[in-house]
Amino acid sequence: xxxxxxxxxxxxxxxxxxxxxxxxxxxxxxxxxxxxxxxxxxxxxxxxxxxxxxxxxxxxxxxxxxxxxxxxxxxxxxxxxxxxxxxxxxxxxxxxxxxxxxxxxxxxxxxxxx
Amino acid sequence: xxxxxxxxxxxxxxxxxxxxxxxxxxxxxxxxxxxxxxxxxxxxxxxxxxxxxxxxxxxxxxxxxxxxxxxxxxxxxxxxxxxxxxxxxxxxxxxxxxxxxxxxxxxxxxx
Numbered sequence: 745x746x747x748x749x750x751x752x753x754x755x756x757x758x759x760x761x762x763x764x765x766x767x768x769x770x771x772x773x774x775x776x777x778x779x780x781x782x783x784x785x786x787x788x789x790x791x792x793x794x795x796x797x798x799x800x801x802x803x804x805x806x807x808x809x810x811x812x813x814x815x816x817x818x819x820x821x822x823x824x825x826x827x828x829x830x831x832x833x834x835x836x837x838x839x840x841x842x843x844x845x846x847x848x849x850x851x852x853x854x855x856x857x858x
Numbered sequence: 859x860x861x862x863x864x865x866x867x868x869x870x871x872x873x874x875x876x877x878x879x880x881x882x883x884x885x886x887x888x889x890x891x892x893x894x895x896x897x898x899x900x901x902x903x904x905x906x907x908x909x910x911x912x913x914x915x916x917x918x919x920x921x922x923x924x925x926x927x928x929x930x931x932x933x934x935x936x937x938x939x940x941x942x943x944x945x946x947x948x949x950x951x952x953x954x955x956x957x958x959x960x961x962x963x964x965x966x967x968x969x
Contacts, residue, residue, distance in 0.1 A: 753898070778957055787862075787948055787960035788901075834900060845891075845916070846958060848900040 746771040746837050750849035758857045763807075763822040765852050767835030770816065777818040778836040778846070779809055788834065794818060796840070805829070830856045861885050862961035864949050870967045877936040879964050881949030883929075887959075889952045890932040892916075892924060894945040895963075901948065907932055908954075939968045 747770045757763055769775060776795050780788040792803025799811045805828075809820045818835060835849040861884030871877050881890060889908055893901040893916075903916030905924040913924050921943060923935045936943055946965050950958040 780960075785963075787962045788950075789960070790957045793957050844954075845903060845906065848902075850898060850900040 746773075746775065746839065746847045748835050748837050748847055748849035750835055750852050752852060753850070754853045754855065756855040756857060757825045759827055760824050763820070763825045763829065763854065765820040765833050765835075765854065767809075767818045767820065767849060768816055769818060769835070769837045771837055771839065773839045776838045776840055776844075777809075777811060778838070779803065779807070779818075779820050780834045780836060780848075782832045782834065782851075784831075791820070791833075825854075825856045827856050827858065830854055862949060862951055862959060864947075864961040864964050866964060867962065868965045870969065871939055872969050873940055874938050877939050877966065877968075879934045879947055879949075879966070881932045881934070881961060883932075883951050885951060885959070886929060887951040887953050888929075889954050889958075890926065891950040891952075891958065892922070892932065892934045893948045893950065894918065894943075895948060896945050904934065904947075939966075941968050944968045 749768045778793045779791040782788050792801045794811045802808045807822045832851045832853050834851045836846045838844045838846045863882045865880045891906040892904040902918045907913045907926040925933045948963050949961040952958040
């Protein structure tokens with residue numbers, strides 16, 4: 745069984761401030777981990793993924809995430825928020841088998857204040 | 859962007875009517891998925907397919923059926939729509955060991 749916890753439903757930061765979105769996972773097998781972003785009225789777009797290579801993963805738009813097995817965490821960060829980062833962010837976990845399915849967290853809405 | 863289209867993009871229907879949503883891909887990916895997105899629930903898997911005519915249930919499959927007669931098309935059917943099935947529906951594709959690519963979504967309202 746696998747699950748994802750994204751604490752809180754909304755995060756607000758000022759433009760230029762650090763973005764930190766938390767994700768904790770539970771998995772009975774070594775996981776693959778993903779962060780997706782969803783802009784209003786659009787589908788989900790992959791930001792970055794961890795697939796058992798480097799624990800620090802860099803993604804698009806300046807985002808990165810670090811896999812910490814001891815903490816079962818995969819937090820998403822960006823050093824300096826832009827207005828265009830305002831969106832909903834989803835963390836997801838899967839197993840590594842061919843028929844493994846994604847399990848999503850409930851999502852976090854990021855607002856960026858000017 | 860991955861070649862995934864969904865039709866219709868918006869639909870309003872009445873309780874008790876059948877509804878079919880279509881997902882079409884041009885990527886020749888083996889796996890296809892249907893999710894629903896509801897506030898406070900994230901995305902929940904309805905059904906998925908791992909090949910032509912090979913499908914399986916997800917976590918919220920009650921009231922839904924699917925069919926895949928061709929690699930490129932995956933249909934989601936609500937046999938008798940209910941108000942609880944008002945949602946945004948997303949199709950996704952993958953090659954199984956990699957990330958999933960999502961379509962633009964279909965907003966369904968059941969009155």
